[in-house]
Amino acid sequence: MLGDVAAPPFLMIRALLGSLVPCAACGRRAAGPHGACGPCRTRFADPATGGAETSSGPCAVAVAWCGPYDGPYRRAVRALKYGGRRDVARPLGHAVAERVRAERWPVARVAHVPLHPARRLRRGFDQAEVLGRRVATELGVPFRPSLRRLRPTRRQARLEGRARQANVDGAFRSAPVPPVPVLLIDDVLTTGATTAACAAALCGAGARSVRIAVACRARPAADVRFVVPSWADAAHETAAEPGARQGVRTVQNANAVAVATPSSAPASTCG
Numbered sequence: 001m002l003g004d005v006a007a008p009p010f011l012m013i014r015a016l017l018g019s020l021v022p023c024a025a026c027g028r029r030a031a032g033p034h035g036a037c038g039p040c041r042t043r044f045a046d047p048a049t050g051g052a053e054t055s056s057g058p059c060a061v062a063v064a065w066c067g068p069y070d071g072p073y074r075r076a077v078r079a080l081k082y083g084g085r086r087d088v089a090r091p092l093g094h095a096v097a098e099r100v101r102a103e104r105w106p107v108a109r110v111a112h113v114p115l116h117p118a119r120r121l122r123r124g125f126d127q128a129e130v131l132g133r134r135v136a137t138e139l140g141v142p143f144r145p146s147l148r149r150l151r152p153t154r155r156q157a158r159l160e161g162r163a164r165q166a167n168v169d170g171a172f173r174s175a176p177v178p179p180v181p182v183l184l185i186d187d188v189l190t191t192g193a194t195t196a197a198c199a200a201a202l203c204g205a206g207a208r209s210v211r212i213a214v215a216c217r218a219r220p221a222a223d224v225r226f227v228v229p230s231w232a233d234a235a236h237e238t239a240a241e242p243g244a245r246q247g248v249r250t251v252q253n254a255n256a257v258a259v260a261t262p263s264s265a266p267a268s269t270c271g
Contacts, residue, residue, distance in 0.1 A: 024079035093134025108180035
């Protein structure tokens, strides 16, 4: 009863505040009660702006994204990540959930790529967790923060190629997970080294499969070389680098989602 009485004033206050805050994606219109203006929310949820790729091989890795890390998507993610605009997780989370539905992925629980506790303390929250909780709510499945980051890592955006892999190798551990399909959430995907390390940890902890969904995909520079594990054939592979170590191919490809398996990657399926 109290909840019914309190709901309308809360919604009125949220709508009022939203009318005073600019949309984080375009900056031209009011954010409104949903975290972004109507046109930007429609654009985020438009399936034509996103995509998905799945590597082939015995342990495929499926990745889906809502749009490019550019323009309104980039502004919205940065507002969430660095500007404290947690309200932006609402339209972004809806968009990610719509992308997952479009891919018809089975999802029994949602996890996220966690920040190191020290970085979370400085930021005040974990943007991937906020986004993951919203996606779980949209999909009607439980959110479980199964992963933890064991050591601080450098910002992946400042690294290239194999340095990204070395940066996250062995950096994540997962609590035990039941043998169910898990959806892993992050804000931005570049080479996929971080999400691949997290997926491997979840698989090693018992997950039947792990699929990855992000708000944005950053297109790496064409001259960046990516480490691709032997268990995941690139969707659009180019010539392998001569002298690559056994079990790992190095490919040069600006279009395919690049993934890198940590040295402790399990043999179970992560896709």
